[in-house]
Amino acid sequence: MKKKLSIILALTMACTLLVACGKTGEETTQQKKAEKKELIVAMELAYPPFETKDEKGNPSGVSVDFSKDFGKYIGRDVRIENISWDGLIPSLETGKADMVISSMTITEERKKSVDFSDPYANAMLAVLAGKNSGVTKVEDLNQPGKKIAVKTGSTGYIYAQKHLTKAEVVGLPDESACVTEVAQGKADGFIYDQLTIYRNWKKNPDTTTAIFIPFQDVEQWGVAVQKGNTELLNQLNEFIAKYKKEGGFDKLTQKYLSEEKEAFDQLGFQWFFDMKE
Numbered sequence: 001m002k003k004k005l006s007i008i009l010a011l012t013m014a015c016t017l018l019v020a021c022g023k024t025g026e027e028t029t030q031q032k033k034a035e036k037k038e039l040i041v042a043m044e045l046a047y048p049p050f051e052t053k054d055e056k057g058n059p060s061g062v063s064v065d066f067s068k069d070f071g072k073y074i075g076r077d078v079r080i081e082n083i084s085w086d087g088l089i090p091s092l093e094t095g096k097a098d099m100v101i102s103s104m105t106i107t108e109e110r111k112k113s114v115d116f117s118d119p120y121a122n123a124m125l126a127v128l129a130g131k132n133s134g135v136t137k138v139e140d141l142n143q144p145g146k147k148i149a150v151k152t153g154s155t156g157y158i159y160a161q162k163h164l165t166k167a168e169v170v171g172l173p174d175e176s177a178c179v180t181e182v183a184q185g186k187a188d189g190f191i192y193d194q195l196t197i198y199r200n201w202k203k204n205p206d207t208t209t210a211i212f213i214p215f216q217d218v219e220q221w222g223v224a225v226q227k228g229n230t231e232l233l234n235q236l237n238e239f240i241a242k243y244k245k246e247g248g249f250d251k252l253t254q255k256y257l258s259e260e261k262e263a264f265d266q267l268g269f270q271w272f273f274d275m276k277e
Helices: 002-035 062-074 084-091 153-162 175-183 194-203 230-245 248-256 257-268
Strands: 037-045 080-084 115-116 121-123 127-132 146-150 168-172 187-195 208-212 218-221 225-227
Touching: 037 084, 062 080, 062 248, 084 115, 084 146, 084 225, 115 257, 127 153, 127 175, 127 194, 146 153, 146 175, 153 187, 153 225, 168 175, 168 225, 175 187, 175 194, 187 194, 194 208, 194 257, 225 230, 230 248, 248 257
Parallel strands: 037 080, 146 168, 146 187
Antiparallel strands: 115 225, 121 218, 127 187, 127 208
């Protein structure tokens, strides 16, 4: 009887150990899956060649490659979510996205809602002026009767409201609408980043001219993450420093922006990724 009882106890203990090991193995697997969960990156795919779509409709551009390279660095697959500009920061606040990489300027106002990585690029403003507007410098826009088209929420919008208070400032939902207003003579100028202005001037040489704004503060782009996500923020900062040092941004320039880099050099403008200390 004692022998049978010993055998039963031994079998019970063995089963208990097996179940425990099974649970531990399952928990370890789940933990690994959690650690390697998909990295969701929000961006507005409306700003080529930084954030755009290829001919098949897939996310493409500088920011897409940059985010995927970061995903490889931390060992996580990346999923790009195409979200309208006004919804980018809310996507972090609600947990819909882990990060925003969308040519987003670091501002004190945005810092109230999200945390930013170290800056990885510069962006300066310029004006797309109507050919017949009589505007030859940005100050010409700051007078009654002048109409300025700006993308709502952009730094061009903020600049116009702060520095061009005598003009009528009209916020529009996207870049193309602003360009159309100027090209058709409905607005005297459109304020946006230099690359966008340069490209739209090249597309509309008969109706527009490009004016670059001197003596402005250099704006800087950063990656936005949810407030308090220091782990992801630290990983981003480590990656950005390494990426700069190893020529990652030079490769992106060669792939997507070689023509623009040459034009900027000729014009004497500071390049996006030339970060001056």
